[in-house]
Amino acid sequence: MTHVLVTGGTGFVGAALAEKIKRDGRFEVSVSVRDKRQLPGVHTCSVSGLDGGTSWSTALEGIDVVVHTAARVHVMRESLSDPLTEFRKVNVEGTLNLARQAAASGVKRFVFLSSIKVNGEGTELGKPYKPDDIPHPLDPYGVSKMEAEKALFGLTEEVQMDVVVIRPVLVYGPGVKANFLSMIRWLDKGVPLPLGAIHNARSLVALDNLVSLIVTCVDHPAAADQIFLVSDGEDLSTTQLLARISQMLKKPSRLIPVPPWALDFVARLFKRGDFSKRLCGSLQVDISKTRSLLNWSPEVSVDQGLAKTISHFVEQGK
Template identity: 35%
Template sequence: MKVLITGSKGFIGEYLTRELEKECELVLQARSRRENELKNFYEIDIDSKSNWRECLHGVDVIVHLASVAHNKSNDIEYIKEVNVNGTLNLAKQAVESGVKRFVFVSSIGVNGNSTSESVFLATSKANPHNCYAQSKHDAEIGLKNIGKDTGLEIVIVRPTLVYGPNAPGNFRLLTNLVKLAPFLPFGLARNMRDFIYVKNLTSLLVECAKHPNAPGSTFLASDGKAVSIKTFTNLMAKGLNKRIIQIPVPTSLMLFCSRLLGKVSIGQQLLGNLQVDSTNAQDILGWVPPFTMKQAMASLSENKK
């Protein structure tokens, strides 16, 4: 099996490349930044005009990770050009080149940014909560239409927050906070939130790339067990060999402070509820997460990939 990975030098992409190299005859890599010393590497500016034909020759499966996130750009048109037009352009050229399968890494944001009493299902009505999530949803719809018209096998994966050594974004902020602060304010936090360890996600993506039953499915990717931010940071501290004390600060006060500081999305992501049902991955693929959260957090002190 010959696989093309876009975004191969990103956080998830580096893990996925190593994992797929164990499974596949050849893995090709594409990214938008310059790094030409890599073997089987292509530099591509991902948009509606990208020419993918050279790196699609003989490819069986594409795993499309590359995108521009809302925290990297405020330009809605640019986000749409890369995440929607660029994705669909790649899929159309994939059809022309004889690619059989397209695995699209979307976002749980397509479902929404929080759940109250309910749990997100793969069949839940989409409710994108920002322009990034909307772009991922639009790309999903476009890919499904291409698949329906051409026979290209489409697999969609919507990960929850991805964590692991050197993870970017809020996980990195939390890691630094746990390393430096002896106290955290989550003593009263009772929210329930799903996460996914990067090696669990890459394991799922490998199955999506090769399993005969994967096409046509949407998978909500998680470790399979929701936890509170208190539990999450306690496990993180244990993995980092740090002792912390959880101070009982009311959640409402922390959310109020996040609004005052203009950090509403961060407050919601840390303190809100977001639960998903990821059991269809086991039903369809026979896949279960190979690592527990405790095992995943233990990798933080190793500080290696």
């Protein structure tokens, strides 16, 4: 039976992935964590840190496939004076160090969870990103993920180990944090939002769909040395997304139709132009390669993914 190591076993994606693999029944699963805790139902390995000097020898014993979800994640309001250096320590040096040790220990495949930020920060409406587009990352996080991808594919020229890269868009699901959670809270409280006239299109991916694709990539022969984009297969405008969430919360949708140019003007006054771009701009991905090469399709629809997210939000007492 194939034995899979999932790094970042307590993270939003890693925890869900480990549970999915365990339920799948075709694989054994181990997870790595950065503390001493033991997770129920899976073999847990404690790893101190994630950088170029981390030892993975114990965690890699008997492992056939590594799924690397652990990372220094994107920070909305970065406070470090040189964030790129810090991102590189973890996301580039740490990733390549793990991959080299994995290859040396006999691991056959390394699945790397990257980011759509490698492609860039936004698309023209109706012109989605494709996996073979020239990378154009604009922030330190995206740059570090791009550099990690290049290092991994470079490594495949030296060792007998496949690399699979997955670039997800915004991931949501039960337990989602950050801006997505804030948005749900605003709608739940009935806060009027000036977002009733946004006619953009953004790709999202439900956690269930992301982990489904990752599991497919664990052993699919056609996944070797490929890059895949992933989404739910249905793009929504910001206004449509907020309206659907309000409906699932059973709350009135108080979305005021303010023109996007006015929103952008106000956002720039407060030096939040990046936030305005995410709300008003488009970011679409083309998942046709993922569908055709892997014979994969999203397991849940946007509405099903949102319903599961909102149900968890309500059950947890908001």
